[in-house]
Amino acid sequence: MIEEALDPDLTPRGRGEVLRAAARAPVRWPSGDFRPVSLATLYRWLAAYRRGGLDALCPEPRRDRGRRRRRLPADVVPEALRLLEADPHQPLGFLIAVLESQYRAQGREVRIPRSTLQRRLAETKAYERIRRARNRTRRRGRFVAAEPHERWQADAKGPFEVTITSGRRLGAHVLSIIDDATRAVLAARVVESPTTAEAVRVFRQAALRWGLCGAFYADRASIFDALSFRGGLAELGVHRIWTRAGNAPARGKIEAYHRTIESFVQRLKQQSVVDLVHLQQLLDGFLLGYYQQRRHRGIRQTPEEALAGRVSARTVPPTRLVDAFREERRLRAHRVTGEVDLQGATWIVPERLRGQRLVFLLDPPGEVPPVVVDPVTGKHLPLRRAEVRPEDVTPRAEPERWGEGPLQALYDAWTGRGRPQAQPGFGLPELYELLARVAGRHVPASDAEAARIQRVWRTHGPLARRPTEAALRQIGRALGPGRPIKAYLDALVARIRRPS
Known part of the structure; x- marks a missing residue:
């Protein structure tokens, strides 16, 4: 099976193709079964043949060969x-x-x-x-924290596909941290890819707002098991609870929360999304305006009521949250310019450190500039940016993000910035038509009349079709045709304020 792969003219890629083809072909085994030989076995045979020829392919003798084997007693x-x-x-x-x-x-x-x-x-x-x-x-035991911020749970949900208004498709994940005792969402971020940097960013966001937890519970994903993340938790005195990989039932609370995220993803089908920032806004409105206000069956109250705004007794300044998660990088600064490339940018070390191999401390999310460790004193020294671009100095003005859909209405209500939302096919043209039927003439008859109707619509609209039609029918029967348009509008406004 490995004879063809022994050709010395084969490249490593060609040899791999030959062995993969051989690993797909079933062969008869001594037991009579037909099944393929694994690719790892073929590579092992190839290495053994190169090492010792055909003799190396023979099975190794048993260690107990020549000795009498003890049979297990029948009882x-x-x-x-x-x-x-x-x-x-x-x-x-x-x-x-x-x-x-x-x-x-x-x-x-x-x-x-x-x-x-x-x-x-x-x-x-x-x-x-x-x-x-x-x-x-065998039954699973249940655990729940006694107090808020005693234990946090974290996980990533995704990927899910979102088509933005430009037509581009984005793959997105939601990184979340919830409080074990109250089920309240402490931080949630929409990211294109769940990385260690994003895990640090979402933990830092929760810790800045709520303080530190006593213990941190997450699955064995690489973003939560990375050395920088685990080291940061240990430095802050946060215990990382051990968990077995692939053990979703043990994380029932956050898995239940993920069903709410699935509901959010389903609603995105009826929602226009401008970009990733807009998607984050919609998620904030959904979680804070819906999830936090909804009665939780497990705790028999809403997460917002259970948390009641309580913060942890363990708080640290923002600088400690930055320093705890810094990653070490050893690089040599240029001997003439003192330049060193870090996180996609060029920095300049202090003049006396040029040409030396130095330890740099980087922030995984890149929210703060890197620093260099003085090899003599151990102090953290700032670096100077070699090239300052306009976007590094002047913050870009973010355009307003708004898209038609139910999630936008939820976000606007949560922020207190409700926007008018008309029913499909019912606006000023339809109101003109209804008023024309009641008045028995063409409406609007003048620019002044059109402006008056428009002011009423802007003040009290948008109006629902059926209630407006019913109200104007009753007004028409009560007032009759031929009245000034102001009389019909005043009667309509009175019914809007005091429905009959």
């Missing part, structure tokens, strides 16, 4: 099953120790290999029945 498996029936949760190592002790008490010296006993037990139906019963009786 070991039945006795092991009896002990497991009595205590299904006992570890296999403990079971072997008990069995060997029993045989020793009988004057028999029996050595029970762990793998042999495991294999023999797995062959019996009784052991499978014991395992099923053990899994049924």
